[in-house]
Amino acid sequence: MSDTVALTIDNVQLQGRPGQTILEAADEAGIYIPRLCHLKGLQPFGSCRVCTVLVNGRPQAACTQPISPGMVIESSTEQVREIRKDLIDMLFVEGNHFCMFCERSGNCELQAMAYRFGISAPRYPFLFPSRAVDASHPDIMIDHNRCIRCARCVRASRDLDGKEVFGFVNRGPHKELAVNAAARLVDTTVDVTDQAMNVCPVGALLKKRTAYVVPIGRRKYDHTPIGSEIEGARSQ
Amino acid sequence: MAKPKIATTSLAGCFGCHMSVLDIDERILELIELVEFDKSPIDDIKRLSGRCLLGLVEGGCCNEENVHVLKEFRTHCNVLIALGDCATMGGIPALRNVIPLRECLDEAYRLGPTVYNPTGAIPNDPDLPLLLNKVYPVQEVVKIDCYLPGCPPSADAIWAALTALLNGRPIELPYELIKYD
Known part of the structure; x- marks a missing residue:
């Protein structure tokens, strides 16, 4: 071979x-x-x-x-770009993404992706779903409004932390992130030092008391599009 | 030749986007060389006087008066610009969209911890614009020609868009001028 x-x-x-x-x-x-x-x-x-x-x-x-x-x-190609823009648009309208007060704004991969594609407004009507916030844990919170169901936390908790704190329930448009407890995050074995805490691409899984530390203008995607680090490797 | 007209309005917004328009600083002197302001909070003209080249709309639609003004702008403006996140996605006022209107009114006028309202009445005067069931982004009500996102859009983004449109160029915002916060 x-x-x-x-x-x-x-x-x-x-x-x-x-x-x-x-x-x-x-x-x-x-x-x-x-x-x-x-x-x-x-x-x-x-x-x-x-x-x-x-x-x-x-x-x-x-x-x-x-x-x-x-x-x-x-x-x-233009065709593939349009497919991706549609997917990004749909991720925005099917959740509640209020960038103006989100703790992850400027460091958010979903937002950065929309910036990279030059999206100034989604092409679809907003759904404004009713979603919950779980702030029961002293150090961690989940804002389901922002979850894009990427399963990064599910995989990290299972494969890196060996815990299986997160999983999905329901199917299709009703699919949502759930925690491995009767109801609340505080009843799981999650810890703020878990690797699962560092993988959320959006502002859905957050460490408390760490928000807004980096000023506007110095955040990850303020000046540099997402993906530049990979493209930069080619030009060198 | 008369200068083209520009009209601006704030619907369900906080006037922050209008503050950002003023934030173009001394460039506003250049702007008034190029355009004449029609209806706008900046000159306090209350009614559209006729055909306008540009309309800037801040805020989404939370009541019937917003819809009326927005449709009037659409009728009279050649190019209609959604200015800021409230116009393009509802913004902070749209936080109420996940709560039934009745519950919002009850919280505001009856049940809220700081409410003093002995009669328990919810304002319902015919002169008050009727609230919509939810807050609608402007593009869900009328056709919008271009969008300037941001909370607020930066003065540089507004300036880039205005100068492009007034010079007949398409708006091409560089990476750093498209921001949602």
Whole structure:
């Protein structure tokens, strides 16, 4: 078996390694494929679909699809950009994302993704769902209004912390994050030092008393688009 | 040739976006060389006088008067701009959208811990604009031509958009001028 796999992404030829996903191979080549649910170090999950690419003309999630020889992948074409913008728009309108007072604003990956795509307003009507806030724990809070059900906390708690504090209940549009207790976060084994506490891409899972520490202008995505760190690796 | 007109209004907003318009500082002198202000809180003209090139709308629609003003702007403005997060997504007033209107009124006029209202009456004068069941972003009521997000949009973003439109260029905001906070 060959130890490299040849493929092209947006007409750039690259060599991946067997067993890599499209997203991993692209990252190594300095090609940024937008993603929200995927996080390096966690099992690929494929829920947000923002990493959708066209593989030989068919839409696939780059974070879960393994590479194979001769794949022709489109990632930054207008068609794929429109698919991703639609997905980001839908994530905004189906939750309650009030950026103006959110603790994660400026460091939020969903917001940063919308900035990167130059979205000035979503194209869909807002749903304004009724969602709860669980602030029962002394050091941690969950704001379900902002949850995008990426399962990063679910995977981190299960695979990195060995705890399974988080999970999902219900299905389809009613799917929501739940905690491994009768009702409240305070009744779980979660701890503020858990690795699950550091993975939320939005302001849904927060450490209390850590908000608004970094002033506007010095936050992660104030001046630099999300993905620049991966694209920067290519230009050097 | 007469200068093109610009009209502005604040619907369910806090006037913060209008403060951000004033925050263009001395560039406002350049602006009034280019345009004439029509209905706007800035010059306190109460009614639209006719055709306007630009309309800036701050805030979403929380009552029937907001809808009336917004439709009037749509009728009279060539280019209608949603100014700020309340216009584009409802903003802080839209926090009530997850609570039934009746409960909001009860909390405000009867049950709130600091309420003093011996008759328990909820204001219902015919002169008061009727509240809508929820707060609507402006694009869910009329067609909007462009959006300036932000709470408020920065003066630089407003200036970039106005100068582009007045010079017949498309609005292309650089990365740092699209912000939702």
